[in-house]
Amino acid sequence: EDQVTQSPEALRLQEGESSSLNCSYTVSGLRGLFWYRQDPGKGPEFLFTLYSAGEEKEKERLKATLTKKESFLHITAPKPEDSATYLCVITQGGSEKLVFGKGTKLTVNP
Amino acid sequence: EAGVAQSPRYKIIEKRQSVAFWCNPISGHATLYWYQQILGQGPKLLIQFQNNGVVDDSQLPKDRFSAERLKGVDSTLKIQPAKLEDSAVYLCASSFGTRDYEQYFGPGTRLTVT
Numbered sequence: 068e069d070q071v072t073q074s075p076e077a078l079r080l081q082e083g084e085s086s087s088l089n090c091s092y093t094v095s096g097l098r099g100l101f102w103y104r105q106d107p108g109k110g111p112e113f114l115f116t117l118y119s120a121g122e123e124k125e126k127e128r129l130k131a132t133l134t135k136k137e138s139f140l141h142i143t144a145p146k147p148e149d150s151a152t153y154l155c156v157i158t159q160g161g162s163e164k165l166v167f168g169k170g171t172k173l174t175v176n177p
Numbered sequence: 178e179a180g181v182a183q184s185p186r187y188k189i190i191e192k193r194q195s196v197a198f199w200c201n202p203i204s205g206h207a208t209l210y211w212y213q214q215i216l217g218q219g220p221k222l223l224i225q226f227q228n229n230g231v232v233d234d235s236q237l238p239k240d241r242f243s244a245e246r247l248k249g250v251d252s253t254l255k256i257q258p259a260k261l262e263d264s265a266v267y268l269c270a271s272s273f274g275t276r277d278y279e280q281y282f283g284p285g286t287r288l289t290v291t
Contacts, residue, residue: 071219101278108285109282110282110284111268113278113279113281154219154220156219158278163232163233165220165280167218167221169217169218169219170219
């Protein structure tokens with residue numbers, strides 16, 4: 068059973084069209100939730116760490132938020148260079164291991 | 178600062194053959210990870226080293242996969258013999274500490290088993 072579920076699997080936006088990506092998790096004792104970005108042919112790149120419900124982090128056009136059951140990655144006025152796969156990652160109490168979701172592939176058209 | 182280096186970038190082998198991947202982490206990073214990423218999925222941890230000791234290898238198929246990290250720096254991941262289902266991208270990552278969730282990934286090695 069998947070512990071991390073991301074939706075949608077793929078998302079196409081026009082440049083400037085804001086939207087949100089969803090990550091829901093089922094583990095108890097969440098230690099931390101992280102967002103990574105992965106470009107084709109490259110390894111994932113760290114974006115954010117969130118530790119507690121209500122926490123928010125921002126970086127350029129991206130804002131990540133966390134509730135007790137899910138996280139959202141909000142993309143405001145995206146640009147074509149924001150096109151990538153965004154991976155949601157968790158760790159749970161007692162383990163330092165990162166558990167990755169399958170990702171949301173974002174395409175931003177000019 | 179140099180990133181995580183991996184080689185080769187691509188490898189095609191036949192099933193039952195052997196293959197090895199090499200990783201050089203970021204200088205000063207004590208923790209090294211090997212992940213397997215199958216197409217359309219997120220990376221899955223295979224093994225984690227702290228310096229040259231194994232921290233977690235619970236998801237490493239030990240009957241065919243092996244890994245070592247000599248002198249706590251470079252690491253090698255080996256598959257012997259390979260199966261068709263081993264076709265994937267093998268990612269190496271490193272971090273400063275064991276509880277450092279900001280991991281730095283290399284570009285990966287794309288393995289195709291025919």
